[in-house]
Amino acid sequence: MEVLVRIKRFNPEKDEAPYWAEYKVQAQPSDRVLDLLNHIKWNIDGTLSYRRSCAHGICGSDAVVINGVNRLACRELVKNVGSRIEIEPIRGLPVIKDLIVDMEPFFAGYKAIHPFLIADDPPADGKERRQSPAERARFDDTTKCILCAACTTSCPIFWTNDVYVGPAAIVNAHRFIFDSRDRGASIRLDVLNSQAGVWR
Numbered sequence: 001m002e003v004l005v006r007i008k009r010f011n012p013e014k015d016e017a018p019y020w021a022e023y024k025v026q027a028q029p030s031d032r033v034l035d036l037l038n039h040i041k042w043n044i045d046g047t048l049s050y051r052r053s054c055a056h057g058i059c060g061s062d063a064v065v066i067n068g069v070n071r072l073a074c075r076e077l078v079k080n081v082g083s084r085i086e087i088e089p090i091r092g093l094p095v096i097k098d099l100i101v102d103m104e105p106f107f108a109g110y111k112a113i114h115p116f117l118i119a120d121d122p123p124a125d126g127k128e129r130r131q132s133p134a135e136r137a138r139f140d141d142t143t144k145c146i147l148c149a150a151c152t153t154s155c156p157i158f159w160t161n162d163v164y165v166g167p168a169a170i171v172n173a174h175r176f177i178f179d180s181r182d183r184g185a186s187i188r189l190d191v192l193n194s195q196a197g198v199w200r
């Protein structure tokens with residue numbers, strides 16, 4: 001099938017404003033949007049810039065807006081998005097070039113919640129901080145965040161309020177607050193409580 005791929009492009013070194021570039025490519029319904037980006041870069045226009053690494057939904061580097069929805073390009077199949085695909089950089093972060101954004105504001109929110117185990121007390125047996133399967137299960141879901149920023153950059157509050165840490169940071173605060181080995185809950189809750197007025 002022929003697919004029309006429209007990509008919002010911007011090179012701050014030479015463009016005055018972002019513009020839509022169009023590419024017609026042949027694709028299989030089972031191709032991923034990342035395959036189309038790779039095809040365009042490798043065969044049509046080598047100046048196209050975007051991030052990708054694992055290509056399997058693990059590293060979180062290729063979050064983009066596809067037909068208006070934040071997605072990972074490596075997880076989205078052509079058959080699910082149709083023969084006209086619009087791809088834009090995720091919103092609320094400065095565009096460095098084309099689909100590449102500056103992730104620093106996103107990671108600043110993540111760092112604010114202290115995303116590491118805080119445990120100053122010695123282990124009970126002097127060697128290990130043991131945890132039961134039930135205790136581990138309490139925060140299992142929130143260990144799965146891949147820090148792609150798709151959730152945070154789909155939040156309008158994040159676009160306009162540079163104090164808001166965003167949902168990915170809150171998810172990662174949960175991951176440690178509910179970890180039975182961690183002693184830093186009050187530090188993280190202070191950060192989250194400071195957010196309380198952000199969305200009023």
Ligand code: FES
Pocket residue numbers: 051052053054055056057058059060061062063072073074075
């Ligand atoms: Fe790693 Fe898509 S390239 S998540």
